[in-house]
Amino acid sequence: MPILFPKPGRCRRTLITIGASVLIISVTLYLALPVAALFLRTTPELFISSVCDPRVISALWLSLFTSTISLGIVLLVGTPFAYVHSRNTYPGKMIVDTLVDLPLVLPPAVAGLALLVLYGRIGFIGKYLNMFGITLAFTTLAVIMAQIFVSSPFYLRQAKSLFEQLDPAYEQTARTLGASPIRIFWTIVLPLTVSGLVSGAVMTFARALGEFGATIMFAGNLPGVTQTMPLAIYSGMQGDFNIGITIAILLVIISFAIMIAVRILSQREIPHA
Amino acid sequence: MLEATVKKVLRDFTLDVKIRAGHGEIVVIMGENGAGKSTTLNLISGLVTPDTGSIRLNGTDVFDAGTGIEVPVEDRRIGYVFQNSAVFPHLTVYENIAFGLRAMHLNHETLSERVGHWVKKMDLVNISAIRAGNLSGGQRQRVALARALATSPALLMLDEPFAALDVQSIVSVKDAICRCVTELQIPCLAVTHRIADAHDVGDRICVLSRGKNVWEGKPSDIPSSGSNDIGKI
Numbered sequence: 001m002p003i004l005f006p007k008p009g010r011c012r013r014t015l016i017t018i019g020a021s022v023l024i025i026s027v028t029l030y031l032a033l034p035v036a037a038l039f040l041r042t043t044p045e046l047f048i049s050s051v052c053d054p055r056v057i058s059a060l061w062l063s064l065f066t067s068t069i070s071l072g073i074v075l076l077v078g079t080p081f082a083y084v085h086s087r088n089t090y091p092g093k094m095i096v097d098t099l100v101d102l103p104l105v106l107p108p109a110v111a112g113l114a115l116l117v118l119y120g121r122i123g124f125i126g127k128y129l130n131m132f133g134i135t136l137a138f139t140t141l142a143v144i145m146a147q148i149f150v151s152s153p154f155y156l157r158q159a160k161s162l163f164e165q166l167d168p169a170y171e172q173t174a175r176t177l178g179a180s181p182i183r184i185f186w187t188i189v190l191p192l193t194v195s196g197l198v199s200g201a202v203m204t205f206a207r208a209l210g211e212f213g214a215t216i217m218f219a220g221n222l223p224g225v226t227q228t229m230p231l232a233i234y235s236g237m238q239g240d241f242n243i244g245i246t247i248a249i250l251l252v253i254i255s256f257a258i259m260i261a262v263r264i265l266s267q268r269e270i271p272h273a
Numbered sequence: 274m275l276e277a278t279v280k281k282v283l284r285d286f287t288l289d290v291k292i293r294a295g296h297g298e299i300v301v302i303m304g305e306n307g308a309g310k311s312t313t314l315n316l317i318s319g320l321v322t323p324d325t326g327s328i329r330l331n332g333t334d335v336f337d338a339g340t341g342i343e344v345p346v347e348d349r350r351i352g353y354v355f356q357n358s359a360v361f362p363h364l365t366v367y368e369n370i371a372f373g374l375r376a377m378h379l380n381h382e383t384l385s386e387r388v389g390h391w392v393k394k395m396d397l398v399n400i401s402a403i404r405a406g407n408l409s410g411g412q413r414q415r416v417a418l419a420r421a422l423a424t425s426p427a428l429l430m431l432d433e434p435f436a437a438l439d440v441q442s443i444v445s446v447k448d449a450i451c452r453c454v455t456e457l458q459i460p461c462l463a464v465t466h467r468i469a470d471a472h473d474v475g476d477r478i479c480v481l482s483r484g485k486n487v488w489e490g491k492p493s494d495i496p497s498s499g500s501n502d503i504g505k506i
Contacts, residue, residue: 169359172320173417175346176353177373177424187372191363 035252042245050246058224059232059247066140066228067208070147074155074204079197082159083185100160104153111149112217119145119218142219143226150214151207158200162193199262206258210251275428275460279316279326279336288312288484294428294460294477299451301475301492302464309484310464311356314430317462318353319346330427347376349428352421356433358413362406366397366416369405373424391419395449411442415449422453429454431463435470447473468495 042050050056085096103111119126119136126136136142166189174184190197212230219226221235229247236244275294280287288309294300302310315321317328319336322343328336330351335344360369370388379387392401395415400408405416414434421429434450435443451474454461465471471478472492480488 167357167359169355169357170361173353173355173359173420174361174372175320176318176349176351177420178347178376179372180347180376183376188361192361 038245038248038252042242042249046242047246047249050242051250053243053246055223055232055235055240055243056246056250059227059229060250062140062143062224062226063209063228063230066143066147067205070144070151070208071201071205073144073148074152075201078152078156079159082156083163083189086160086163097160100156101153103150104157108150108211108213109217112146112214112219115142115146115149115214115218137218138220138222138226140219140225143215143228146214146218147208147211150211151204154207155197155200155204158203159193159197162196162200163189166192195265199265202258202262202265206255209254274329274331275317275462276329277317277326279313279323279328281312281316281321281323283309283312283484286483288316290316290481290484291486292317292462292479294462296460297455297458298476299454299461299463299474301471301478302462302481303466303468303471303478304481308481310481311432312484313481314353314432314462314464317428318351318430319344319349350424350426352424352426352429354414354417354421354429354431354434356436358410358417360405360408360413360416360420363404365402365404366408366412367392367401369416370419370423372420377424387423391423394453395419396445409442410438411445414438414442414446418446418449418453422457425457427459429459429461431461433464433466435465435467443470450474471495 085093116123116137118124119129119142121127121130121135121137123137129136136145170188170192171184174188179187209228210230211228212234215226215228216231216234221227221231223232223235227235229251233244233247233251236242236247274296275292277293278291280289282288285307286309290309290313292300292302292313302313304310312321316323323336323338325338326336327334327338330349334340334342335349336342361372364372367388370391371384374384374387392398395418397412397415397419400412405413408416418431418434431450434446438446447470450461450463463470463474472495475492478488478490478492478495479486
């Protein structure tokens with residue numbers, strides 16, 4: 001009988017080990033080298049002096065402020081939305097699902113343009129708001145709106161999926177025990193899904209922090225008003241390159257911390273029945 | 274005392290079931306997969322609304338399609354133990370049992386006294402501070418039973434209470450069910466697949482097939498076929 005899969009010999013095993021090592025090292029280097037290049041492009045002294053630059057502080061503050069507000073709105077509106085959506089069937093549910101996911105595949109510039117066409121000074125809604133003296137485009141509020149538009153799917157998808165996976169018997173049992181829907185949500189649904197929700201929230205915050213395309217289209221690039229960190233990097237490329245590098249390094253550090261946080265949180269699972 | 278006549282159009286058939294259970298009586302509902310056993314429990318509990326029919330608990334209408342009465346699930350006072358127990362895994366045994374009592378707004382002393390009573394009764398004293406998600410199948414089932422009974426329900430419903438339990442746990446859970454129903458003198462509906470379980474805990478057996486009552490009698494009246502599968506009888 002022919003041997004289809006001969007036992008690998010020592011030479012063959014060495015080749016497999018070398019092949020696997022080359023693969024892992026090349027992928028790691030491809031991802032790590034550009035990040036390392038950022039750190040190598042500056043010196044600690046230059047980095048510290050650039051961090052204290054008012055343009056960097058202003059962009060950092062604006063990014064953290066707008067991303068936090070965006071996240072807060074996504075959590076406040078998105079959590080009940082995802083829960084109600086996952087627990088009910090209604091006409092057009094599939095379309096709503098698709099619309100929720102749409103910003104994930106939509107180029108951010110398209111999202112920004114769409115927001116501008118709707119809320120801009122001569123936009124469908126913007127022209128009516130303008131009549132009351134309300135201007136949304138090219139304001140800090142526009143930054144928040146753009147961030148919510150592009151980052152909310154990260155949280156909504158996660159929350160929908162967590163609520164859908166939760167065994168309905170928990171909520172049904174709680175109902176038979178006399179608990180109100182609000183108490184069921186706070187004491188049963190939320191604790192059983194919180195670690196997944198937090199990791200979804202962290203990803204949303206990260207996406208909002210890194211948002212560029214939609215923001216520049218809808219909110220512009222006004223220092224202190226709409227110039228977030230990614231936009232400040234863009235401006236730095238045309239002016240003070242060190243400012244761009246410093247902000248880029250700050251974003252790398254924040255992103256790395258976020259990914260570590262997500263990893264830790266996703267490991268903290270509650271034992272299920 | 275439970276008197277229920279419920280009708281509901283389902284995807285494959287129309288469920289039309291009549292069921293009665295007296296004080297301290299365990300009525301075992303049997304039938305093949307998809308016969309409508311769990312749906313019957315859901316209809317009686319109020320988790321699913323019947324199309325027509327009536328449900329009376331201790332002489333009070335909790336549902337009557339004719340008069341439009343429909344008491345919400347939360348107010349029906351039904352202790353429902355779901356398949357796989359559905360204990361809240363993030364809460365301790367104590368907190369699981371206290372869950373329903375908190376909705377009754379009892380004072381702290383009364384609440385801990387009642388929880389303590391059920392913790393002792395179900396032999397859960399040594400594990401009362403443990404998260405329910407870390408318990409064995411038998412322990413979870415006893416916690417679920419204690420949680421359902423702690424609120425002094427007017428009716429106890431058990432959906433496959435012995436599924437996925439080891440032999441030793443089945444014996445202790447059966448004993449706990451029989452003891453509690455007799456002591457509290459409440460009607461009890463228990464869904465099971467196994468004739469042996471029906472023999473051990475049932476005072477009466479009600480067999481369903483495609484949503485209809487097809488046989489009713491005492492466990493001793495079940496025709497002996499040497500099979501443990503109700504579908505083969």
